[in-house]
Amino acid sequence: xxxxxxxxxxxxxxxxxxxxxxxxxxxxxxxxxxxxxxxxxxxxxxxxxxxxxxxxxxxxxxxxxxxxxxxxxxxxxxxxxxxxxxxxxxxxxxxxxxxxxxxxxxxxxxxxxxxxxxxxxxxxxxxxxxxxxxxxxxxxxxxxxxxxxxxxxxxxxxxxxxxxxxxxxxxxxxxxxxxxxxxxxxxxxxxxxxxxxxxxxxxxxxxxxxxxxxxxxxxxxxxxxxxxxxxxxxxxxxxxxxxxxxxxxxxxxxxxxxxxxxxxxxxxxxxxxxxxxxxxxxxxxxxxxxxxxxxxxxxxxxxxxxxxxxxxxxxxxxxxxxxx
Amino acid sequence: xxxxxxxxxxxxxxxxxxxxxxxxxxxxxxxxxxxxxxxxxxxxxxxxxxxxxxxxxxxxxxxxxxxxxxxxxxxxxxxxxxxxxxxxxxxxxxxxxx
Numbered sequence: 001x002x003x004x005x006x007x008x009x010x011x012x013x014x015x016x017x018x019x020x021x022x023x024x025x026x027x028x029x030x031x032x033x034x035x036x037x038x039x040x041x042x043x044x045x046x047x048x049x050x051x052x053x054x055x056x057x058x059x060x061x062x063x064x065x066x067x068x069x070x071x072x073x074x075x076x077x078x079x080x081x082x083x084x085x086x087x088x089x090x091x092x093x094x095x096x097x098x099x100x101x102x103x104x105x106x107x108x109x110x111x112x113x114x115x116x117x118x119x120x121x122x123x124x125x126x127x128x129x130x131x132x133x134x135x136x137x138x139x140x141x142x143x144x145x146x147x148x149x150x151x152x153x154x155x156x157x158x159x160x161x162x163x164x165x166x167x168x169x170x171x172x173x174x175x176x177x178x179x180x181x182x183x184x185x186x187x188x189x190x191x192x193x194x195x196x197x198x199x200x201x202x203x204x205x206x207x208x209x210x211x212x213x214x215x216x217x218x219x220x221x222x223x224x225x226x227x228x229x230x231x232x233x234x235x236x237x238x239x240x241x242x243x244x245x246x247x248x249x250x251x252x253x254x255x256x257x258x259x260x261x262x263x264x265x266x267x268x269x270x271x272x273x274x275x276x277x278x279x280x281x282x283x284x285x286x287x288x289x290x291x292x293x294x295x296x297x298x299x300x301x302x303x304x305x306x307x308x309x310x311x312x313x314x315x316x317x318x319x320x321x322x323x324x
Numbered sequence: 325x326x327x328x329x330x331x332x333x334x335x336x337x338x339x340x341x342x343x344x345x346x347x348x349x350x351x352x353x354x355x356x357x358x359x360x361x362x363x364x365x366x367x368x369x370x371x372x373x374x375x376x377x378x379x380x381x382x383x384x385x386x387x388x389x390x391x392x393x394x395x396x397x398x399x400x401x402x403x404x405x406x407x408x409x410x411x412x413x414x415x416x417x418x419x420x421x422x
Contacts, residue, residue, distance in 0.1 A: 190410065196403045203396065 009049060016042040033071045040064030053219035054140045057211070061227035062304070069234055070308045073183040135286040137217040144221065145289045149278040153267065156260045156296065163256055163303045166310065167247050182310040185238050197235050204232030212297050216286065222293040226300025233305040244309070256306065259299025266292045327379050334376030341369030354420035355412045359405045366401035370394055 023035035040063030047056035129139040215221030236242040270279040348361025378387035
């Protein structure tokens with residue numbers, strides 16, 4: 001490891017740790033959120049230094065981008081709303097604090113030890129994947145969508161479950177409009193933001209499509225493309241350019257569930273053609289993977305946007321019948 | 325060799341603008357001055373860094389991609405600076421005068 005690389009790594013580690021500590025320790029919540037966004041951006045740089053550009057792309061979009069939007073919008077809403085109870089600061093007992101600090105320190109030490117003591121495989125999985133001569137050259141996409149397709153299938157299922165759970169949340173007593181309304185701001189008074197977001201939409205679609213297509217041979221893929229598209233969708237939903245989709249409409253449900261359905265269809269196709277689920281016939285492998293990834297991109301974008309904005313929940317039936 | 329030296333000089337110049345922008349962010353008296361410093365960093369600093377990297381790029385295509393990134397960052401920083409300063413004005417922050 002050369003000297004410049006070592007200096008860069010040390011600087012990155014120091015900056016990331018300070019950003020993380022500042023995010024947790026700040027009394028001002030806004031400062032904490034800003035430092036959390038900075039932490040996400042620095043984590044993306046760390047992933048790059050670890051030669052994981054696919055993860056860095058996803059981390060930059062989700063950790064620094066979407067999570068930042070969610071927290072800033074929520075914070076602004078809490079500060080502006082008058083019907084939200086302020087959170088009372090609770091100080092846990094010193095014994096509890098000491099126990100938690102000890103547990104965290106112990107776990108961190110364990111993690112550091114395991115990283116230092118385990119022998120590093122020189123290539124990771126990339127060498128094994130290269131031996132298989134898969135039509136998809138990017139080893140990460142090949143592993144995610146083909147060799148370990150089950151894991152990705154279940155991950156997409158978990159994402160859909162999270163969206164369904166979010167849609168089902170509704171306060172039982174005295175629902176405040178602030179808590180249940182989705183995170184939209186409505187159109188700005190001026191012209192600039194609307195113009196800018198309208199300009200970003202085709203650019204975002206282009207970048208997303210580029211990442212999807214490049215995922216076969218270079219860093220990219222369905223998740224990265226989906227997160228970029230989700231960011232553009234979130235911008236359009238927050239500024240009111242795109243109307244909020246209601247979960248009762250079939251189009252919304254189709255957009256959310258299409259990715260998982262396409263992946264399941266590909267799995268069943270493998271079962272029918274080759275007797276093993278998620279096995280792709282070699283001649284069709286690249287086309288099938290790209291097609292599934294395309295639907296996954298749209299679906300991941302819809303799910304992430306729904307998670308950040310909060311699809312408007314429908315009140316449970318008995319509340320409506322109360323006549324209240 | 326010449327390209328390496330030129331590229332290095334452009335990168336150092338870009339880093340100087342980023343440093344100036346950071347110092348401005350920390351030291352300037354009010355939000356409008358700080359935005360002024362930050363947009364210089366985004367604009368000139370990023371442009372010089374991108375030019376320095378484009379000289380080292382493998383192909384014209386990769387250099388063009390870097391330039392597109394710079395254009396998008398330029399648009400975003402200009403829009404955000406405008407929005408932040410408009411909000412500050414609306415909230416009542418008076419510009420600093422001596």
